[in-house]
Amino acid sequence: MVPEAFDLLAGRLEPELGGSRAHLGIVGLNYYSGNQWTIATPQAPQRSLDWDDSDWIPLSELLLQVERRYGGQLVLAETGSSGDSRGAWIEFLAREAARALERGVDLQGICLYPIVTSPDWEDPTAFFDGGLFDLSPQPDGRLRRVLDHATATALRAAQAVLDPENLPTHPLEAAPDPVSEPPVQLTRPRERARLKADNFACDTLLAGESLTVELLSLGPGGELPAHRHEHTEHLLTVIAGRGRFRIGSESVEAGEGESLLAPARLYHGVKNAADEPLLVQQVSAPKPWDARFSGPHPRTPEPR
Secondary structure, eight states, rough: OOOHHHHHHHTTTTTGGGGHHHHOEEEEEOOOOTTOBBBOOOOSOBOOOTTSTTTTTOOOHHHHHHHHHHOOOOEEEEOOOOOHHHHHHHHHHHHHHHHHTTTTOOEEEEEEOOOOOOBBBSSSSBOOOOSSSSEEEEESSSSEEEEHHHHHHHHHHHHHOOOGGGOOOSSSOOOOOOOOOOOOOOOOOOHOOOOTTSEEEEEEEOOOSSEEEEEEEEOTTTEEEEOSSSSOOEEEEHHHHHHHETTTTEEEEEEOOOOOETTTTOOOOEOOOSSSSSEEEEESSSOHHHHHHHHOOOSSSSOO
């Protein structure tokens, strides 16, 4: 939490460079839930520290250590959480900030990052819901800003404790209705495998609103002939065995743990040329029943 750059600017490290406390100015710190970890050693690998870990140091204590090292004003320049943990994170920040202030730390403010949720670092097509406002895609392609009520409520409560003189007076908008949660669907593909006399079986394992997960079971010599879907693409993952897959004009072998993508409108199929069963998990989106027959996919279809 105390980078060498701070020591260089403050003149604590290599003072011949002319650094001083005045050069450092207000000390800005970043802090996230994953900011504490151990350093790997030959005896133990690196590990992240959770709040209930004996080696975890409270944020208020870290702020006090920085204040004692440099003095002057501090600010949490970047902090935040994501998903449904945002409200709890703000509550945690408020508690730790209050403790730091009680211990004499000159903490000037806390900056949430981001204010409006942003694309994920690894997948720019996905939003990780990390701000005070979420984004809702609209039919015209625009993104509508939507207040996350739990985060806003926690922020108001934190402001009431840490900065009551500047607490907003206008009421928050009503909380949205809770999202209904369907039962969790769990499947064990290997336990669902079945082999038929013709050496091919297809069973639907899971069915959602926009995709299905199916299990293709092929005995030795079993084959799913080349076929295509107008709007549906498949992700094919080998669960057990080894098969020869046709994707368009290409033929490729794949074994356990390997996956292939079968695009829409291309002929694709698979043949088990080995002496052991071949199990392939097939994830389809949109659901093939919808794409081919314009009707709802049965939730508990009969094996075919």
